[in-house]
Structure formats: C-alpha cells, structure tokens
Amino acid sequence: MATAAAQKTDHTAPYDGDGTAATAGYERAFDAAVAADERIEPRDWMPDAYRATLVRQIAQHAHSEIIGMQPEANWITRAPSLRRKAILMAKVQDEAGHGLYLYSAAETLGTGRDELLDKLHSGRQKYSSIFNYPTLTWADVGAIGWLVDGAAITNQVPLCRCSYGPYARAMVRICKEESFHQRQGYELLLALSRGTPEQHAMAQDAVDRWWWPSLMMFGPPDDESQHSAQSMAWKIKRHSNDELRQRFVDICVPQAESLGLTLPDPDLKWNEEQGHYDFGAIDWTEFWEVLKGNGPCNEQRITQRRRAHEEGAWVREAAAAYAAKHSETGATRA
Amino acid sequence: MTNTDWPLWEVFVRSRRGLSHTHAGSLHAPDAEFALRNARDLYTRRGEGVSIWVVPSSAITASSPDEKDPFFEPAADKPYRHPTFYEIPEGVKHL
Numbered sequence: 076m077a078t079a080a081a082q083k084t085d086h087t088a089p090y091d092g093d094g095t096a097a098t099a100g101y102e103r104a105f106d107a108a109v110a111a112d113e114r115i116e117p118r119d120w121m122p123d124a125y126r127a128t129l130v131r132q133i134a135q136h137a138h139s140e141i142i143g144m145q146p147e148a149n150w151i152t153r154a155p156s157l158r159r160k161a162i163l164m165a166k167v168q169d170e171a172g173h174g175l176y177l178y179s180a181a182e183t184l185g186t187g188r189d190e191l192l193d194k195l196h197s198g199r200q201k202y203s204s205i206f207n208y209p210t211l212t213w214a215d216v217g218a219i220g221w222l223v224d225g226a227a228i229t230n231q232v233p234l235c236r237c238s239y240g241p242y243a244r245a246m247v248r249i250c251k252e253e254s255f256h257q258r259q260g261y262e263l264l265l266a267l268s269r270g271t272p273e274q275h276a277m278a279q280d281a282v283d284r285w286w287w288p289s290l291m292m293f294g295p296p297d298d299e300s301q302h303s304a305q306s307m308a309w310k311i312k313r314h315s316n317d318e319l320r321q322r323f324v325d326i327c328v329p330q331a332e333s334l335g336l337t338l339p340d341p342d343l344k345w346n347e348e349q350g351h352y353d354f355g356a357i358d359w360t361e362f363w364e365v366l367k368g369n370g371p372c373n374e375q376r377i378t379q380r381r382r383a384h385e386e387g388a389w390v391r392e393a394a395a396a397y398a399a400k401h402s403e404t405g406a407t408r409a
Numbered sequence: 410m411t412n413t414d415w416p417l418w419e420v421f422v423r424s425r426r427g428l429s430h431t432h433a434g435s436l437h438a439p440d441a442e443f444a445l446r447n448a449r450d451l452y453t454r455r456g457e458g459v460s461i462w463v464v465p466s467s468a469i470t471a472s473s474p475d476e477k478d479p480f481f482e483p484a485a486d487k488p489y490r491h492p493t494f495y496e497i498p499e500g501v502k503h504l
C-alpha cells in the first residue's frame with residue numbers, strides 16, 4: 076500500500092533489493108544467519124517468500140488475538156463476582172495488547188496497520204478458527220483460559236525462538252502474560268467443578284465442547300500441512316503440528332484429573348511404549364468447514380469487528396484533528 | 410481517516426530506578442501525549458516501568474545493515490581494548 080510505504084521510517088524500512096548480483100551475496104548471508112540460529116532483523120535482506128510467510132502468520136496471529144477478545148468479553152458484564160470480573164477484564168485487555176505487539180511486528184516487514192485490518196475485515200486474512208465457537212455459559216470462560224490459552228502457550232513458547240527477531244520478541248512478552256490467562260481459567264473451572272452438582276455439570280459441559288476445537292488449534296496433521304516444511308527450514312516453526320498437539324494432550328490429561336473433570340475422548344489412554352497418551356481421531360471436516368466460514372460464529376465475529384472499527388472512526392478522527400491543531404499552534408509559537 | 414495517518418512511535422521503558430531506558434516496542438498515536446498514554450497501557454500493565462520515553466520513529470537515524478561489516482570493523486582488530494589482552498603474573502592482586 077503506497078501510503079503505508081511512504082510513511083515507513085528509514086530504520087524500519089525493509090531492504091528492497093538492488094539487482095541479482097548483490098542478492099546472491101545477501102541470500103548467503105541470510106542462510107548463514109538462519110543456520111547459525113541468529114535472528115533476522117527488519118532491515119536485513121530476506122527472501123520474498125520468507126517475508127510473505129511471516130506477514131501471513133503474524134497477521135493471522137494478531138487478528139486471532141483481537142477477535143479472541145469477543146467470546147470472552149461476552150461474559151464481562153455477567154461475571155459472578157467483582158474478583159472474576161476484574162480478572163476477566165484484565166485478560167481481555169491483555170489480548171488487545173497481544174494484538175498490538177503482533178501488528179507492530181508485522182509492520183516491521185513493510186505492511187501497514189490499516190492494510191492488515193482491511194484484510195481482516197474483508198476476509199482476505201484469517202484468524203484462528205477456535206474463536207468461531209460460542210461461549211454459552213460462564214464455565215466457557217474457564218475452559219477457554221485452560222484449554223484455548225493452554226494450546227496457544229504450547230504453540231507460542233517455541234515461537235520465542237523464531238528466526239525473525241521482532242516476532243520472537245513479541246512472543247516472549249506474550250508468553251509471560253499468557254500464563255496468568257491459563258491459570259485463572261483453571262482456577263475458575265476448579266471452583267465450578269468443586270461446587271454444586273449443577274456447577275460441576277456446567278464445567279464438564281464446557282470442557283466437552285472446547286476439547287476437540289482446542290486440539291484443532293495446532294493445525295492440520297503434518298502430512299496435510301502446506302507450509303510446515305519450509306517454515307521449519309526457515310526456523311519460523313520449531314516443531315510440527317502433530318508434535319505440539321501430542322505435547323498438549325500429554326499435559327492436559329493429568330490436569331483434567333486434578334480438576335475432577337473428564338475429557339470427551341473414549342480412546343484417550345496412556346501408551347506405555349510411546350510414553351504418550353493415545354487419543355481419538357479428530358474430525359477434520361469440522362475444522363475445514365469452520366475455516367471456510369461455516370462455523371457457528373464466523374459471521375457474528377467479523378460483523379462485530381467491522382462495527383467496532385467503524386464506530387471508533389470518530390475517535391480516531393478527533394484525536395488526529397486535535398494533534399494537527401496542537402502542532403499548528405506549537406509551530407506558530409516557535 | 411485511518412490509523413495509518415497516526416505516526417509510529419518507538420517506546421523506551423526504564424524498568425526501575427538506576428537502570429537506563431530500554432526499547433520496549435512501537436505503537437501508533439496521533440501525538441506525543443497519546444503515545445505516552447498508549448505506551449503506559451501497552452507496555453507497563455504489570456508495573457514493568459517507572460519512566461517512559463516515546464520518540465517518533467521518523468526521528469531515529471540508524472546505521473545501515475549493508476555497511477554493517479565495514480562500519481563496525483575498526484573495533485574487531487583491537488583486542489588490546491579488552492582487559493583479557495594483558496598478561497599479569499599470578500598472585501598480583503586487585504588488578
């Protein structure tokens with residue numbers, strides 16, 4: 076986008092190449108840096124496909140953070156106590172922050188903020204499918220914290236060592252904050268699980284509904300994952316989808332036992348030989364359907380996002396007008 | 410009017426007294442005052458700072474990555490600038 080490019084400051088402007096002879100040398104330097112586990116920084120030369128992959132992944136990640144505010148914000152006004160309400164507000168605010176860290180990281184690759192939001196609003200860029208499921212009861216807030224944030228952490232911890240510096244740094248910050256998200260969810264579910272039979276049933280129902288979608292958060296199985304091999308070679312990704320999914324299952328089973336809740340999978344059992352839990356087949360048709368836009372809340376999430384953006388326009392305009400006026404008077408005084 | 414019209418700011422946070430400000434990240438804001446407030450909300454939600462600087466990104470002059478090697482080369486062949494360069498007999502104290 077022309078405006079975004081024109082606005083780029085020199086120190087963040089991406090290197091835009093100057094002929095093939097020079098590029099060959101740059102490419103060697105890039106490969107060597109990745110091989111040596113060094114970080115690639117914004118103004119370094121990088122292959123176009125590396126840049127495009129990062130923009131796609133970081134944008135999708137940023138969009139997920141801000142769309143992810145909706146299902147939980149749904150319960151803020153109905154939180155059962157002031158303590159729970161304050162916690163939930165802090166968590167939802169953190170997710171907004173995560174979105175901002177990630178949009179900033181994407182911008183260092185030369186893609187402007189408004190271009191990214193445009194692509195989200197017009198459906199040209201995606202966000203995680205998990206946020207297209209509804210939060211039907213208060214227990215869903217707990218299940219999201221425990222399972223959805225839990226799966227996100229499993230995915231994100233290795234990203235702290237991603238080869239692209241700004242993305243890795245954003246992930247370090249995010250991972251620090253995520254651990255509160257997961258623990259508050261676990262604590263919330265525990266309180267319900269140990270509560271009245273109705274509360275216990277509500278917690279179990281939430282876990283039953285969120286378990287499988289959470290496993291889908293790791294993406295399609297390794298043999299169907301389009302971008303995985305290249306991303307691993309570039310050290311954007313450090314572990315395969317299936318590896319991370321298995322790690323998550325292994326972590327969750329004992330946690331569910333401590334909660335006094337069950338996971339909705341009859342095939343879940345310890346495999347002594349493998350040293351892992353075996354688990355049942357994932358319904359990938361559901362995953363692809365939700366991704367295509369046919370999940371329970373796809374329409375609602377994107378409509379709400381667009382409305383929030385449009386209704387905030389006057390605030391952005393007023394702030395810009397104020398800033399312009401302020402700098403004028405400042406200029407005449409000077 | 411969109412967000413792109415808001416300039417980019419770099420945020421530096423002093424985590425506690427006695428330490429220097431460190432680059433925390435960047436954000437968009439219409440002016441310096443908003444940039445400070447946004448930086449507080451974005452980068453110090455858990456008491457990570459006691460002081461914040463915001464600097465328009467456009468005001469930063471950076472060394473060029475293309476010249477990285479020649480630019481920093483002069484330091485590479487001067488090991489005598491490091492204390493480990495010097496051999497001191499064993500047993501000599503406070504040196």
Ligand SMILES: [Fe+2]
Nearest residue numbers: 140169170173
């Ligand atoms: Fe997050």
Ligand SMILES: [Fe+2]
Nearest residue numbers: 170224253256
């Ligand atoms: Fe989170």
